[in-house]
Amino acid sequence: MSTEFRTPLSRARGLGSAKHGAAHWIAERVSALALIPLVLWAVFGVIRLARADYDTAVAWLASPLNAVLMILLILVAFWHMQTGVRVIIEDYIHKMLTKSVLLVANLFIVTLAGALAIFSILKVALGGAL
Amino acid sequence: MTDASGAPRERPKSPHLMTGGFGSPLLWRWHITMFTSIAHRATGVALYIGALLLAGWAVALAASLGETDHATYAAYMALLGSPLGKLVMFGLTLSVFYHLANGVRHLMWDAGTGLDIKSANFTAVAAIAFAVAATLAVWGIAAMTGAL
Numbered sequence A: 001m002s003t004e005f006r007t008p009l010s011r012a013r014g015l016g017s018a019k020h021g022a023a024h025w026i027a028e029r030v031s032a033l034a035l036i037p038l039v040l041w042a043v044f045g046v047i048r049l050a051r052a053d054y055d056t057a058v059a060w061l062a063s064p065l066n067a068v069l070m071i072l073l074i075l076v077a078f079w080h081m082q083t084g085v086r087v088i089i090e091d092y093i094h095k096m097l098t099k100s101v102l103l104v105a106n107l108f109i110v111t112l113a114g115a116l117a118i119f120s121i122l123k124v125a126l127g128g129a130l
Numbered sequence B: 001m002t003d004a005s006g007a008p009r010e011r012p013k014s015p016h017l018m019t020g021g022f023g024s025p026l027l028w029r030w031h032i033t034m035f036t037s038i039a040h041r042a043t044g045v046a047l048y049i050g051a052l053l054l055a056g057w058a059v060a061l062a063a064s065l066g067e068t069d070h071a072t073y074a075a076y077m078a079l080l081g082s083p084l085g086k087l088v089m090f091g092l093t094l095s096v097f098y099h100l101a102n103g104v105r106h107l108m109w110d111a112g113t114g115l116d117i118k119s120a121n122f123t124a125v126a127a128i129a130f131a132v133a134a135t136l137a138v139w140g141i142a143a144m145t146g147a148l
Helices: A008-012 A023-049 A054-062 A064-092 A096-125 B032-063 B071-081 B083-110 B117-144
Strands: none
Touching: A023 A054, A023 A064, A023 B083, A023 B117, A054 A064, A054 A096, A054 B032, A054 B071, A064 A096, A064 B032, A096 B032, B032 B071, B032 B083, B032 B117, B071 B083, B083 B117
């Protein structure tokens, strides 16, 4: 016998077609599209800066185009990888507590690292004014 | 059903990877699309670490703004430029190009094309070939421009 006292309608609410089920799926694909040019740009940036001295790296990141593209790369890449790893966790981890801890850790790690990166980029780009 | 000895006869097993393991006759056949599927996840996780390294680079750059010798940035770049750092960067280059190419495959499938076996096998080989070729090209360019 079930110990579930909620009505079948109550249990089903929010789980079915609420007309926003595809939004997450579509957003992951749109972020993938945006990452194609951003990542190719970033690869050339890495080659450019691998052996460059500190002042060259600062000047490169301080240019408006590079600063904006780098911030967009961080935003889109971190969002994309958060959703990707979220799906991996949901696929392989079925214990409620472990799954919840990993999902929250995933969200917190990308948020913290992403915020640190964006603040650092702005600080360098704005000449240490922040 | 029993055989002459009376013991229950072993039932035929489904030819799945886990019933026999690698190289087992129970494994139907190793498909390249199996590799590309799991490699997409593996490279995705690798790039997660790569993105954190990128964030670390930005933080190190900003942290060195107030330092006369830019020691934090120099230490971070020395770490990435060490033999182990270069190995990680090579793996990340391979992961970036593989995940990108295979991601395009996924976008094609989402658009409803290339789902037949022949196309899927062809694009699997193409994605791996692109990843290897692009990685060698990037490291070739890096070597020629003195970035290594």
